[in-house]
Amino acid sequence: MLINIWFNNLSSRALAIALVLCVVVVYFSYSFNACLFASISRTLQKSNLRNFLAPLTVTRTDNATTTNNNNNNRNNNASNNSRGSGNNTSTTSSSNNNTHNTNFSSNYNINNISVDSPLTGHDGAPKYQLLRQQGLRPSRHLPDTLIIGVKKSGTRALLEFIRLHPDVRSAGSEVHFFDRHYQRGLRWYRHHMPYTIEGQITMEKTPSYFVTKEVPQRVYHMNTATKLLIVVRDPVTRAISDYTQAASKKTDMKRFEELAFVNGSYSVVDTNWGPIKIGVYARYLERWLLYFPLSQLLFISGERLIIDPAYEIGRVQDFLGLKRVVTEKHFYFNATKGFPCLFKSEARSTPHCLGKTKGRNHPHIDTNAIERLREFYRPFNNKFYQLTGINFAWP
Numbered sequence: 578m579l580i581n582i583w584f585n586n587l588s589s590r591a592l593a594i595a596l597v598l599c600v601v602v603v604y605f606s607y608s609f610n611a612c613l614f615a616s617i618s619r620t621l622q623k624s625n626l627r628n629f630l631a632p633l634t635v636t637r638t639d640n641a642t643t644t645n646n647n648n649n650n651r652n653n654n655a656s657n658n659s660r661g662s663g664n665n666t667s668t669t670s671s672s673n674n675n676t677h678n679t680n681f682s683s684n685y686n687i688n689n690i691s692v693d694s695p696l697t698g699h700d701g702a703p704k705y706q707l708l709r710q711q712g713l714r715p716s717r718h719l720p721d722t723l724i725i726g727v728k729k730s731g732t733r734a735l736l737e738f739i740r741l742h743p744d745v746r747s748a749g750s751e752v753h754f755f756d757r758h759y760q761r762g763l764r765w766y767r768h769h770m771p772y773t774i775e776g777q778i779t780m781e782k783t784p785s786y787f788v789t790k791e792v793p794q795r796v797y798h799m800n801t802a803t804k805l806l807i808v809v810r811d812p813v814t815r816a817i818s819d820y821t822q823a824a825s826k827k828t829d830m831k832r833f834e835e836l837a838f839v840n841g842s843y844s845v846v847d848t849n850w851g852p853i854k855i856g857v858y859a860r861y862l863e864r865w866l867l868y869f870p871l872s873q874l875l876f877i878s879g880e881r882l883i884i885d886p887a888y889e890i891g892r893v894q895d896f897l898g899l900k901r902v903v904t905e906k907h908f909y910f911n912a913t914k915g916f917p918c919l920f921k922s923e924a925r926s927t928p929h930c931l932g933k934t935k936g937r938n939h940p941h942i943d944t945n946a947i948e949r950l951r952e953f954y955r956p957f958n959n960k961f962y963q964l965t966g967i968n969f970a971w972p
């Protein structure tokens with residue numbers, strides 16, 4: 578009996594102790610978690626990580642909307658300035674950017690949502706912090722304008738020249754989004770774009786876009802109002818330039834004449850050889866014209882870009898609805914290089930020319946081979962003049 582009472586007392590005391598312990602554990606874990614959350618919240622408030630997270634939940638910023646409107650105005654300006662047919666189509670697509678095309682519309686929203694991480698690294702430079710202090714919000718946007726080609730026609734020169742303009746910012750290297758990295762998505766693409774502020778144009782150049790079959794449709798789906806810049810050059814000189822570049826990377830490269838023709842004679846041109854194939858510009862242009870009106874395309878003469886860069890850059894600025902800021906005073910002719918060079922560029926404030934991979938010496942090519950190639954290209958060139966409405970007068 579005594580033992581029984583003793584056991585009962587013991588178990589109720591153990592129960593009481595266990596209860597007290599539970600209360601203590603719950604209290605401490607609550608206090609600890611509360612401290613932890615308060616500390617995380619303080620850290621987020623202090624750090625830019627908050628800036629990074631917040632826009633992911635926001636659909637659209639006022640700033641972005643303004644930029645969009647601004648771009649539309651620019652599009653309309655350019656449409657009005659440009660020549661050729663299709664102006665109506667262009668105006669329609671510009672003004673309907675946000676409503677008309679479902680596919681495009683959803684993509685365009687991605688463009689304008691500010692999902693950028695804080696301005697760190699290269700573009701987190703003090704100049705951007707200064708802009709932010711002034712109430713401007715630099716952010717990355719999908720390109721409004723693309724230099725789509727043509728390879729070896731002067732695309733790098735065009736980009737270096739036009740980016741002297743304070744309202745043009747470009748991706749430094751070729752991004753190859755529409756031909757190689759399309760599956761990575763527009764978010765990835767936009768991350769490769771530079772920071773811009775309201776009113777600035779975002780530009781990218783990848784010369785292989787012009788000849789890659791899927792690209793016109795993909796660009797169209799990104800933004801039907803995209804402006805397209807195309808540098809073209811006599812296809813024979815272009816083919817030799819293309820060959821010279823390939824030969825510079827390969828020691829045992831066959832001679833140009835052996836590669837450009839089938840069976841060693843000059844009778845049959847090898848149209849499967851890349852450097853020859855790319856020069857049939859009309860064929861590729863037709864694909865682009867299925868998606869874009871001529872008024873959204875600007876053709877730049879590669880030859881004239883060398884002889885008179887200010888003239889061609891003037892046309893580009895007009896086309897983009899920009900004030901003519903880049904003029905002859907920015908260029909000088911470097912006799913050693915044999916090309917126009919810049920007094921200063923976006924990256925450097927001293928006179929300099931394009932790198933040594935631009936403006937290479939071409940090997941001597943048999944004049945009969947050149948004559949045969951000219952004959953081969955003539956009908957395609959004529960077709961190209963007809964499509965563009967411009968006679969480039971290639972020999």
Ligand SMILES: Nc1ncnc2c1ncn2[C@@H]1O[C@H](COP(=O)(O)OS(=O)(=O)O)[C@@H](OP(=O)(O)O)[C@H]1O
Nearest residue numbers: 728729730731732733734818916917931935936937
């Ligand atoms: N200012 C200036 N300086 C140097 N080179 C100039 C310039 N303007 C046009 N060019 C011509 O540009 C040709 C190279 O074309 P791309 O830049 O389109 O080449 S690439 O496709 O990006 O590889 C390059 O071709 P090559 O002469 O065969 O090297 C040049 O003829």
